[in-house]
Amino acid sequence: MYEAKSKEIVLRRVREALAKSAPFLPPTPDFSSPLHSPVPVEDMSIVFAENFIKNAGVFVYCENEEDFFDQLYVYKKEQNLQHLCVWESNLQNVIHQAGIEFVSDEENFVQGVEAALTTCEALITRTGSILVSSANAGGRRLSIYPENHLVVAKASQLVADVKDGLQRVRDKYKENFPSMVSMVSGPSRTADIEKTLVMGAHGPKQLVLFLIDDLPH
Numbered sequence: 085m086y087e088a089k090s091k092e093i094v095l096r097r098v099r100e101a102l103a104k105s106a107p108f109l110p111p112t113p114d115f116s117s118p119l120h121s122p123v124p125v126e127d128m129s130i131v132f133a134e135n136f137i138k139n140a141g142v143f144v145y146c147e148n149e150e151d152f153f154d155q156l157y158v159y160k161k162e163q164n165l166q167h168l169c170v171w172e173s174n175l176q177n178v179i180h181q182a183g184i185e186f187v188s189d190e191e192n193f194v195q196g197v198e199a200a201l202t203t204c205e206a207l208i209t210r211t212g213s214i215l216v217s218s219a220n221a222g223g224r225r226l227s228i229y230p231e232n233h234l235v236v237a238k239a240s241q242l243v244a245d246v247k248d249g250l251q252r253v254r255d256k257y258k259e260n261f262p263s264m265v266s267m268v269s270g271p272s273r274t275a276d277i278e279k280t281l282v283m284g285a286h287g288p289k290q291l292v293l294f295l296i297d298d299l300p301h
Contacts (some may be wrong), residue, residue: 120210120245128209128242129295135212139270142292152236152296153182156201159234159292160184169200171221171232199232205256206249206263207242207295213269214293215249217262224264233268233288238298 126179133143144159146152156179160168170176170186179186179201186201202222206215214235216227225235243249246267253265272287 085213098244102105114284118245123244127241128244129297129299132207132209132212132242133208133295136270136293138147139212140291141212141270142290144292144294145296146296148298149296151176152294153178153184155294157182157184160199163199165232166198167198168224168234169197169222171200171223171226172203173221175203175236177203180243197230199234200226200230201234201236202226204235204237204241207237207293208246208267209242209248210245211267211269213246213267214291215253216266216268217253218264219260219262220255227266227268228287231288232290232292234294235294236294236296238296240298 133145136143146155159165168184168186170179170188172191176186176188187197200222202216203220204214204216205219207213208215214237216235218224243252249267250265254261256286268291271289271291
């Protein structure tokens with residue numbers, strides 16, 4: 085008798101619920117809309133530099149390509165970098181013309197490498213990160229192994245967010261998408277051991293970006 089009564093109560097509540105109008109459902113969110121406020125194009129380099137420096141990166145502004153050569157020469161001399169690896173042929177040509185010494189082969193790479201100079205795919209403004217891939221001649225190694233990772237990029241490579249950087253890589257390589265795409269946000273670091281921050285634990289201790297201003301003014 086008790087079970088039958090309980091069943092009737094449950095069924096009555098179900099019928100009452102079905103008789104009511106459907107509850108208000110919020111609109112489906114637009115997952116394609118940006119989460120963060122857009123950064124004006126003219127401010128991208130400033131915002132990127134601020135975020136890059138917060139990540140403990142060394143930011144070097146270059147007015148043009150000739151200024152980059154001068155800045156690279158001075159930095160190499162000040163840091164006493166005897167072995168600067170450059171494996172990308174386009175970089176080798178311009179660095180050679182500028183009279184800056186570099187190592188172009190892989191002989192004694194593990195024992196003798198102090199620094200590496202590479203290009204990148206894009207610069208992520210919101211996070212102050214450098215988007216690199218395995219597609220260039222430096223592969224995976226030059227952005228990971230040397231203690232000093234030097235990157236040269238142009239202001240035209242600045243993009244607003246991560247998705248914009250990845251879209252640039254897709255547009256560039258299409259079906260030949262690189263096997264490795266990585267965001268580098270400052271020097272390698274870890275705080276796994278007793279919560280003490282250690283720089284360069286799993287990669288470069290120094291990340292340096294030479295940004296060449298190629299945007300119209």
